[in-house]
Amino acid sequence: MNGTESFWGWGVSEKFPERKTRRELAERLETELGFPDLTVQEPPSLSECRVPEPSVSLPEDVPCTTERDVRIHHTYGKSYPDLVRGFRGQFGPAPDAVAQPTDETDIQRLLEWASEETVAVIPFGGGTSVVGGVEPDLEGRAGLDGTTSRSTGAYNGVVSLSLDGLDSIHEVDERSRRARVGAGIYGPALNEGLEAYGLQLRHYPQSYEFSTVGGWIATRAGGHFATRYTHIDDFVESVRAVTPAGILEARDVPASGAGPDPNRFLLGSEGAFGVITEAWLRLQPRPVHRARVSVEFDSFWGGVEATREIVQSRLTPANCRLLDPTEVLLNEIPAPGKSVLVLGFESLAQPVESDLETALAICDSHGGTIQDETESADAGDSWRNSFFDGPYLFNQLVSMGVLVDTFETAVTWDRFEELHTTLTRAVQNAMADACGMGVMSCRFTHVYPDGPAPYYTFLALAEEGRELEQWRQIKSAAADVLIAHGATITHHHAVGRVHRDWYEQEQSETYLAALQSMKRTLDPAGIMNPGALLHNREIRR
């Protein structure tokens, strides 16, 4: 990491711009998006933050710390409610301690102790959750009820479990192109470690620099590939976890038809069943052939139809991101008022030009025009730069009183138009009602032959002190529409505490009961990340 990790916002503190630069951004929002006069504020220093005293005595045989700054760092993820509370220096929900295990034995000891003492344990990878996945709010209301203090319910305390000590690449099997790696390894360290073998994971979520393999598996993260290898699931051969009931692991084979897949119990488990300690991952060399172009559409719906036809023609572009005009504006792509499809193909074995030509012919038939070469390169470059640096913008926006968040989903093509139209109306109404104004943009992050995964960003005017209430109103309006229109509450951001109520509406009661039974078996004392993914059940002491 090049810099000091921000204790309240995204990434490293050094990339938080000076007041003058933020004032310029505020002016852009005022003139281009219609925001009223924005007031640029400064974050507190670490020493000014409010943190309660820890209230649990710790196990002697597991490395743990109660150091204030470490507890602050492990209090929140990186959603809007997290950033805004961090920006105000409110760390009321801080965990009592942070466990720092270096191996599975430490984790086993910690889980035994926590089960006996009824202390909740929250696995913490990179802490980039945007769904309240790592927040020690055990009633499962993280950020939703507008309070800043913790509610521990029946628990005697909360320990955040850092995976930083399990960050090794244990072995690389070059012949089969796979590696066994520790769950706590971060994206850049993993690819640097694999460099010597000429291999990579090639799974790039936007949070890649600050998130971990274990976090990706626990949340079923979505990477940069728009088609084919969309989720981390596609790169996972087998997973191993320590649960309070013992070790849970799958055999490392390329495929198996032997019963329900044990990996599937851990992919998306969000720390509710146990702690993922390592995984065998499928690797690939860097692609040799690449081609990329950007196509402009006068109509968003022309772009939608072109995208549908491309994926239904069995083309598998690595990048296939349709941006609506507001996304184009926010990403500073030189195509005002247009929708832009950023299209890219890559391959190890064969040239990709003919796939690109086929895709362009489809775009042409739906009114798309290729941006000239310079503009196309600009659009592609702006897109890539803003992909990794974009999240830093959120820090700036929070500092000037802009409420900014995202939500994402997946839905079949036949339902998309109605969903999009209703969502746009509902979110615009909610922003007008809660904040007086607001703007929402849409892009496709992933596309499938049977439907897109649209990703929405909304920006509205926040009122100091009412931010969480305003955010909840907008977020709930969007989530209600998603569930009512047959979409999923999340394509890749996970469930956590924030999406849990809607996740429950999406699943059958029988399935939820089976998951709860699974949790009872693996985590009899109910200590694993209570309130995330599933509702807390009653804790018997």
Ligand SMILES: Cc1cc2nc3c(=O)[nH]c(=O)nc-3n(C[C@H](O)[C@H](O)[C@H](O)COP(=O)(O)OP(=O)(O)OC[C@H]3O[C@@H](n4cnc5c(N)ncnc54)[C@H](O)[C@@H]3O)c2cc1C
């Ligand atoms: C700016 C930004 C961009 C993002 N972009 C993407 C994106 O492109 N694609 C995407 O899918 N998501 C994205 N996210 C969401 C987030 O980064 C992902 O969910 C990521 O997978 C979380 O990894 P992490 O290591 O930070 O996990 P954490 O945030 O630490 O944890 C996430 C959840 O997993 C559990 N967990 C973590 N590690 C383990 C473990 N070893 N064992 C058991 N449970 C564990 C935690 O308890 C928690 O419930 C983004 C978030 C931000 C803030």
